[in-house]
Amino acid sequence: MKENIYSSSISRYYDKIILAGYYSLKSSAKELRKIFGEKKNILEVGIGTGLLAKEMVTLGYHISGIDFSKNMLNRAKKRLGKKSKFYLQDILELTLPEKYGGVYSEGGIWWFSREKKGLFLQSHLLTKHENLLALKKLSKVLENNGLLAINIQKKHKTSSDINIGGNLKYSQKVIDKGKYINKEYFVKSKKNIVAYQRSKFRRFKKNEEKDLFDKSGFRLIKINKNKHFIVLKKIK
Numbered sequence: 163m164k165e166n167i168y169s170s171s172i173s174r175y176y177d178k179i180i181l182a183g184y185y186s187l188k189s190s191a192k193e194l195r196k197i198f199g200e201k202k203n204i205l206e207v208g209i210g211t212g213l214l215a216k217e218m219v220t221l222g223y224h225i226s227g228i229d230f231s232k233n234m235l236n237r238a239k240k241r242l243g244k245k246s247k248f249y250l251q252d253i254l255e256l257t258l259p260e261k262y263g264g265v266y267s268e269g270g271i272w273w274f275s276r277e278k279k280g281l282f283l284q285s286h287l288l289t290k291h292e293n294l295l296a297l298k299k300l301s302k303v304l305e306n307n308g309l310l311a312i313n314i315q316k317k318h319k320t321s322s323d324i325n326i327g328g329n330l331k332y333s334q335k336v337i338d339k340g341k342y343i344n345k346e347y348f349v350k351s352k353k354n355i356v357a358y359q360r361s362k363f364r365r366f367k368k369n370e371e372k373d374l375f376d377k378s379g380f381r382l383i384k385i386n387k388n389k390h391f392i393v394l395k396k397i398k
């Protein structure tokens with residue numbers, strides 16, 4: 163299992179970065195409630211520090227989470243305690259003891275990027291093969307007709323010195339190469355860099371995205387561009 167992102171330094175500041183306005187967690191959770199309804203047993207892939215999972219638990223959902231970063235998962239465990247189940251796993255090696263009515267990814271393994279030409283699937287997994295494998299593994303832990311919700315985010319852009327509280331400033335440098343996106347993150351305290359991370363993402367073309375979902379047995383069922391999630395259904 164690899165852990166190539168979210169080292170201990172960035173995970174220490176992750177909550178501050180997110181809570182400074184990156185996502186609206188409460189509205190995401192309410193939207194997920196509309197999507198999952200009475201399907202109460204839900205899996206989050208790339209649960210991170212459990213910020214959104216906590217909101218889901220508050221709404222009455224039973225949340226299990228996977229993440230391959232021990233640093234992030236330990237923070238989620240502290241936040242949610244015995245209310246949730248945690249698995250230190252790479253999605254490429256996913257094996258879970260139960261099935262779920264729904265799965266969501268909020269910037270976890272996948273997200274959709276809102277761009278001028280539409281919504282584009284992006285992933286922490288860099289090859290088609292890996293993405294197909296991960297989607298097939300996910301399909302196996304979903305009940306029949308189970309739902310997969312993937313969040314929609316603003317296109318990642320370079321930005322500097324965003325105040326995240328406690329004299330800390332967050333900056334990100336994004337180099338968009340079309341098929342791949344390189345992103346560097348920094349947290350500065352006064353003039354010192356206290357956390358640094360580098361990640362690489364994959365962007366899929368619309369035909370590649372369709373192929374991935376078709377081959378892994380998912381069908382798009384709701385595409386509301388003003389909403390925060392795209393919903394797919396397991397069909398085989």
Ligand SMILES: C[S@@+](CC[C@H](N)C(=O)[O-])C[C@H]1O[C@@H](n2cnc3c(N)ncnc32)[C@H](O)[C@@H]1O
Nearest residue numbers: 208209210229230231234252253268269270286
């Ligand atoms: C941007 S964070 C999102 C965390 C959380 N969903 C949130 O909204 O705060 C992405 C998370 O996905 C995890 N992740 C990325 N690739 C993964 C993989 N192949 N298997 C398991 N977890 C992965 C990272 O370790 C990280 O914690």
